Amino acid sequence: MKKELLIRRSILAWFRKNKRDLPWRKTGDPYAVWLSEIMLQQTRVETVIPYYNRFLKAYPTVHHLAGANEDHVLKLWEGLGYYRRALNLHQTAKIVAKDYEGVFPGTVDELQALPGIGRYTAGAIASIAFGVRAPVLDGNVKRVLSRLYAVKERIDRSDVLKRLWQIAGELVSPRSPGNFNQGIMELGARICLPQNPLCGGCPVKQCCEAFLHHCPQNFPVQKAKKTLPHYEVVAAAIYKRGRFLLGKRPPGGMLGGLWEFPGGKVEAGETHEQALKREIMEEMGIGIEIGEHVLTVDHGYSHYTVSIHLYRCSHIDGRPRALYHSEIKWTPKSQFNRYSFPAANIKFFEHL
Numbered sequence: 001m002k003k004e005l006l007i008r009r010s011i012l013a014w015f016r017k018n019k020r021d022l023p024w025r026k027t028g029d030p031y032a033v034w035l036s037e038i039m040l041q042q043t044r045v046e047t048v049i050p051y052y053n054r055f056l057k058a059y060p061t062v063h064h065l066a067g068a069n070e071d072h073v074l075k076l077w078e079g080l081g082y083y084r085r086a087l088n089l090h091q092t093a094k095i096v097a098k099d100y101e102g103v104f105p106g107t108v109d110e111l112q113a114l115p116g117i118g119r120y121t122a123g124a125i126a127s128i129a130f131g132v133r134a135p136v137l138d139g140n141v142k143r144v145l146s147r148l149y150a151v152k153e154r155i156d157r158s159d160v161l162k163r164l165w166q167i168a169g170e171l172v173s174p175r176s177p178g179n180f181n182q183g184i185m186e187l188g189a190r191i192c193l194p195q196n197p198l199c200g201g202c203p204v205k206q207c208c209e210a211f212l213h214h215c216p217q218n219f220p221v222q223k224a225k226k227t228l229p230h231y232e233v234v235a236a237a238i239y240k241r242g243r244f245l246l247g248k249r250p251p252g253g254m255l256g257g258l259w260e261f262p263g264g265k266v267e268a269g270e271t272h273e274q275a276l277k278r279e280i281m282e283e284m285g286i287g288i289e290i291g292e293h294v295l296t297v298d299h300g301y302s303h304y305t306v307s308i309h310l311y312r313c314s315h316i317d318g319r320p321r322a323l324y325h326s327e328i329k330w331t332p333k334s335q336f337n338r339y340s341f342p343a344a345n346i347k348f349f350e351h352l
Helices: 003-018 030-040 045-058 062-066 070-077 084-099 108-112 119-130 139-148 158-171 177-190 272-284 333-338
Strands: 230-240 243-248 263-265 287-300 305-317 327-331
Touching (some): 003 158, 030 045, 030 084, 045 070, 139 158, 230 287, 243 272
Antiparallel strands (some): 230 263
16 A cells, blocks of 8 residues: 555544544634634644633634724733734634625635735645645644654755645545644644654554654754843833833734833843833833832743843833834723733732
8 A cells, every 4th residue: 555545544543533622623613723723823732722712702703803802802812922823813804704704715825815824724724624635734744744754854944845745735635634634733742742752652653764763753853953042121110190101012013912011122231220211211202210120030932032120110201102112001900901911021910
């Protein structure tokens, strides 16, 4: 039997017997499938489940999500990370509701034209919700394929990615593309692990070149990880008459749409006080008096790490203006739960 056919049949049979009971697998609704796939990008299944259930309860259809308030969408997303996904989710819902009358398009090309939907996500939605024979290639699938075919080149190379997409396309089942794609992703998540893969329980081990040569740990081949840069950041808890001055980050940048205590990076040669006064003048056009240090929080992002130092401050002159933020407002601490904040900012709340 041809290797590809054996792999396909073995994964489908394994998936039928071993698939996890996940809420988005109980429906063929393209809206629910799309929602789950966006949430599952770079996020563990166990983390996604409660967010998925809350979102469907709050927004049971794409029309409900399209008409939602952006702050409410971000608040429901709070803690899930990669907030650009939430903004794209909201924007896509508006487009589908308006341009497609609430019916998701069913082709890979049409899906890929929507915000936040790349080639992988389009393939997943098209195959699972519409039965389209479209491949998927996420981190789990790359790892499975690199071991099955003992891909000796770095998997981030464009020619290697092209080859992996071609292999994935040849493997995907014409009759059950959605089940096959979910099966190979599940295989990577539960059996073909990055470290210490559970080869004994793998349904395709006899087809796996890495297993047959006793070297699955050598795949996939990846470039060496770089040391992440670290930045010192200062932030101001500007307090006046029972309220704090908050800013809403602009939609186009990192953490766009989230509310925060204003501030920014400490430049070379600056003290914390100099950096904080400069940042607040640049962002809000006001002078501040810096008081006590409240707390320092260390936080990591995908491409860098930060130490954020929060200081209690007083507004001494100037009228606050949104020079950097899309919106600013004086807000009592009792109303912070109405807005979505970056995870690092939330850690400050109990110390204010």
